[in-house]
Amino acid sequence: MSHETSALTINRVSKQFSTPEGGVVRALDNVSLEVAEGSFTVLLGPSGCGKTTLLRCIAGLEAADSGEISLRGQRIDDVPVWKRRVNTVFQSYALFPHLTVAQNIAFGLQMDGLSKTQIAPRVEEALAMVRLDGLGGRRPSQLSGGQQQRVALARALAKEPEVLLLDEPLSALDLKLRRGMQSELKRLQRETSLTFVLVTHDQEEAMAMADTVAVFDAGRIAQVGEPRDVYLRPRTRFVADFIGEANVLPAEVMDAGVRVGSIGDVGLDVISGIDGQPPGTRGHVAFRPENINWERTPNGDAHVLDVTFVGGDLHIVAEVGEDTITIRASSHHEEPPRTGDHLDLSFPAGSVRWVED
Amino acid sequence: MGRARARAGQGSAWAAAPGLLYLIGLVLAPLVIIVVYSFLSRAKLGVGVKWEFSAQAYADLLFSESLAGGRSFDPTYLQIIFNSFLFALITSAVTLALALPIAVWIATRPPKDRTGLIFLVTIPFWTSLLIRTYAFIIILNDNGPINAFLGALGLVESPIPMLYTPFATVVGLVYTFLPFMILPIYASAERFDFRLAEAAYDLGGGKWTVLRRIVLPSVRPGVIAGMLLVFIPALGSYLAPELLGGGKTSMIANVIAAQFGASRNWPFGAALSVLLLIITLLVLVAFAVLSKRSARVTGRSSWESML
Amino acid sequence: MSRRPRGTGESLKDFPLFGAISAVVFAFLYMPLVFVVGYSFNANRVVTVWKGFTLDWYLEVLQNDDIQRALMNSLRVAVVATALSVVLALGLAIGLLRLARSGNSFAWALIGAPLIIPEIVFAIGTLSLFVQMRMPLGVNAITLAHTAFCIPFALLPIRARLKSVDLSVYEAAADLGANEWRIFRRVTLPLLAPGVVAGALLAFIISLDDFIVSYFLAGPGGTTLPVYIFGMIRNAITPGVNALSTLLLLVSVLIVSISYYTSRRKR
Structure with missing residues (x-):
């Protein structure tokens, strides 16, 4: 054609x-x-x-x-x-x-x-x-x-x-x-x-x-x-926020990788999704609630504040340092997180995007 | 470069031009000419005016000239103006007393009945004022139905003379302007939220308390509008005093009419008209102030409830 | 003793004596009409003494040449004044919605003036204007004056209708290919039709029933029906006046009823 x-x-x-x-x-x-x-x-x-x-x-x-x-x-x-x-x-x-x-x-x-x-x-x-x-x-x-x-x-x-x-x-x-x-x-x-x-x-x-x-x-x-x-x-x-649900967190490009909010060095594979930003650049990153892998560990960085059951999914609100993020997980999980649990978070390649203000 | 125009199809302000020009020519111009005429001299034969400046017409309002040429204070016309005020005031008071109950009564009927009842109130208004006024000549006559009724009951031995009295004039005026009082009060009363009255009952108020303290204050804008709509036209009434008052109870309008008719003194008639216009305007302003004050209380203006 | 209302919610809405006063007021409002109509069938030449039923007065009235002439004058005035005032009011209704605020208050003062100015002042003002401009009095003079005070009556229903129209309807018409004139003819005018009809009917009876302005502008040949009736009343009260009045009342009531139902008809 x-x-x-x-x-x-x-x-x-x-x-x-x-x-x-x-x-x-x-x-x-x-x-x-x-x-x-x-x-x-x-x-x-x-x-x-x-x-x-x-x-x-x-x-x-x-x-x-x-x-x-x-x-x-x-x-x-x-x-x-x-x-x-x-x-x-x-x-x-x-x-x-x-x-x-x-x-x-x-x-x-x-x-x-x-x-x-x-x-x-x-x-x-x-x-x-x-x-x-x-x-x-x-x-x-x-x-x-x-x-x-x-x-x-x-x-x-x-x-x-x-x-x-x-x-x-x-x-x-x-x-x-x-x-x-x-x-x-x-x-x-x-x-x-x-x-x-x-x-x-x-x-x-x-x-x-x-x-x-x-x-x-x-x-x-x-x-x-x-x-x-x-x-x-x-x-x-704005686009990240307006379309679908998104976690938008402040971030800074470091010499090696990106420092995301107060997460610190959590989920270092973040870097792979972000190219071309010189070190020292400050801005925001966005990632979707369903694009977060979690694992329950006693000393994980994320502290679960609330878990609700919405439309077949679990909505988990967790505190990471000073930031609050939303995680969506399948409710079929055998042992879903509960309030008070500590989670270790990681992100699939390319799922964390650098966004302009 | 011309851009495509916006707001398609809603017409332009120019559409109003012919109408406005017409009103300038046939409403504004007559008013201007009256003011001009009031400062001119009387024509020799009495029809029209002589184009010569004179304040005589205004002097005639207060003084009369004796045959010898001397001037003396003459309260005849002041008396007529005072009478007109009195008639207009009495008319407003009586129409208010009658209109308030019926307006509230209609407003508390089921919604589907209300428009019909209000239509019934307005029908007489749309019929000829002349005929309605004439009807009272029949009704108030010495041989009329009222005297016949009273006589048949044995209440009176000889007919009570009612026609050609100030009483007849007032009856005619009240009849003429009653709808003007009912409609604005109804408009206010209809918007009254009856749950307020229910709340007042619930708090222990009786019927009179609720009426006086809850209903009446909320129909005040309508009452003010009604007073305006009755008082102003009543002040300038012509037909009721002419036909029912029998010439004994003249109002300003009758004197004006006479100057353009039998008395043939146009400048004086024009001066009286100017006076009537000024009084009308002053009353209008007074009501506007009053309605603004009441709007501050009720949050709604009388003008609003008029429309 | 307690004066608290008891019983259902409906009775809470009734205030003592209000119903009775309302009945009296309604009787008062219709009493004159009833007597005029009733006595028009009275066989007695003395109007207020009932003698028997007759239609003679109607025959007499309808055969009277002067009355026929007056009726024709009244109709000519009313028809032309209605047509003129409706056209002008239509323009005003459309134009006023687009007029700047300052222009609007001046326009409304002009439109409302005939309703506020005492009729006698309007009558002698118009008389003075026509005399000053050396315009002959008569039917045409009356028509011109009537048009002026019919405008507000024609305007109100048209304006009410116009304001209820969803503006996007005009945009839709333009969007579908109609230019300004076609939007007016195919959309605006049909949508305003009930308002125009109601306004025209009101203007018609206002003109038909007017006495004072007609009286001053009639001149020698311009006697309208109300002016003629006034003359009759001045001379002598005869049952003929009642018959003629009844006919005029009938026309007014009929027209105002039609107007009422047209404006209430659902869109």
Whole structure:
């Protein structure tokens, strides 16, 4: 196959808002991003990190202060919302309450100047795609939240956009429905082979759906990559913390190895994962709770403070010097640690990452 | 380089321009012209004005000119202004006494009944004021239903003269403005959290205590708004004194109307209007101050409960 | 003796005499309407002495040329003033949401002014303006003035409706390819329709029922129905007044009821 082309290119886009109190918020700070054709890209971050602002800039609902946005190589900054071949699934669904489901879906096609005979089959097709066949005559108010969600999706998909934008589309659904819709969205993206850009604050959701995830931190993109890669190799302290659970401890590069927090020379195989940092560098390391090997020894460095049983796993909170770390262990272990035990800790190769602040 | 515009579809502030221009032309301009007219001279034939500066209209408020040309203090118009205040005050007090119970009563009905009851209160308001006022000519007549009823009971030997008295004017005014008092009080009462009353009962309060110490203080913003909504229009009332007072109990509006009608003294009518406007404005400011003070107590302003 | 309430939670909400006073107030509110309507069927020429049932007065009223002319004047004024005030109010409702704060308070002072200014002052002010500008009095003058004080009545339901619309609906329309004008026609206007209808109905009865402003601006040929009724009352109280009044009351009650149900209709 030929190499991937970009559906969407974001180049050094900035946007700031003035707050009512007279302050200035930098919602987007020199953000650049390539979205590959046919990919499922997720913009992930806590609320207020700028991810929704970027989505609205792409849609044309918000104008960036500076920077360039291109769609398949064409600049679209000056193209008004209604002419961009990009469509949005809104967080609140934004269904037209005065129109039926079918009329809602037909709206965008009518705006393109299609004839009635062209519109009807595409509405049917869109309804079938989201499995709402036969509900075209209903009003949005007569549908459940999940069904409204599907209508919003069908309405945007019917326009066959070059990029489909989804703004926290699942946040209003309950947990069970959300899981179902996640795989549904994945299926739709595969079937239509359209480019999806989804915004969410839910890292599990992002991990479940994304081909590529872009993690936002305070108006900047902290890391872009495949979900697995971002999880295993977080580049910043924020990413390590935000995605999954992580133990983040202060560390210093020594002549031989790394001094991690007050652990001292515990787990010297730490060094193997960290390259290129000159001795004397201070910063942080991160490691996942499940990537810790432990062994009970009477004079181990880790002192167990608490052990809880969570979802089939054991969560062990242990004190190492002045730091507290979390260890996840299988509950099938024959003799699990108890409060008060002393453990000896070690780390598999490559599992401890040096992270930027 | 032009950037794509934000906030699609919400229209622009310019949409308000025609409406605002219209209101400037047909609300603001008439007010300005009244002020101007009040400082001009009377036209020869009485219709319109003569464009010559004069403060005569304002002097006429306090003094009358004898045929000989001498000026003497004449309290006629002061008396009418005082009467208007008195009528407006009595009207406010009576409407308050009637509106408070019904507003609280409706607010304590089940939610589904409330809108219907409030709608019933507002229906008369939307019918012609002229006809409603006229109705009291029939009702308060010497041969009217009230006198007939009293006569049939043998309570009175000859009909009580009610029509064309200050009493009739007050009845007409109270009737006209009753909904204006009920609605804002209801709006306050509806927001009253009845659990507060339950707490008061629980602490040993009786019905009157709860009413006086818990319910009334929390509907105060509505009461203040209601007083404003009744007092101001009552002050400038025209129809009730005209039709029911029989000319014996004139209020400011009747005198103004007369200057633009039979008396043909536009500048004087304009000066009276300016006076009425100033009084209205002062009352408005006084209420605004009062409502701010009460908002500090209840955390809610009267303006809010008006809307 | 204790005055503590006993019994169910519901009775805790009842205060002594409040129900009785409410009943009296409701009776008071409807008494005038009842008497006007009732006596309109009275066969006696003396209005308040009941003699028997008749519809003669309605026939008399409906056949009267002057009344027909006055009715036509009233309808012309009300229809045009309603249309004008609704269009202006629609613009105001949309524009005011986007207007800067300082502009907004000035605008609201202007809009609220017709409700606060004593009607007599508004009437003679408009009269003075028209006379000063040498504009003829009559139906057109009345229409212009009515439009001004109908605006706040038309505006309130439209604004209430507009504020309840989820803003992202407009964004969705733009996102789906609608430009500003098409958003207005296809989304804003249909969504506001119930508010527009309610506002128009209110403006219509406010104009139809107005007496004072019409009275001063009527001139020789502009007599509206309320102005005509006022003249009748001034001359002599006849059952004809009651019949005519009943018809006008009926129209008002009908229209306000329709308005009530339109604005309550669920979206």
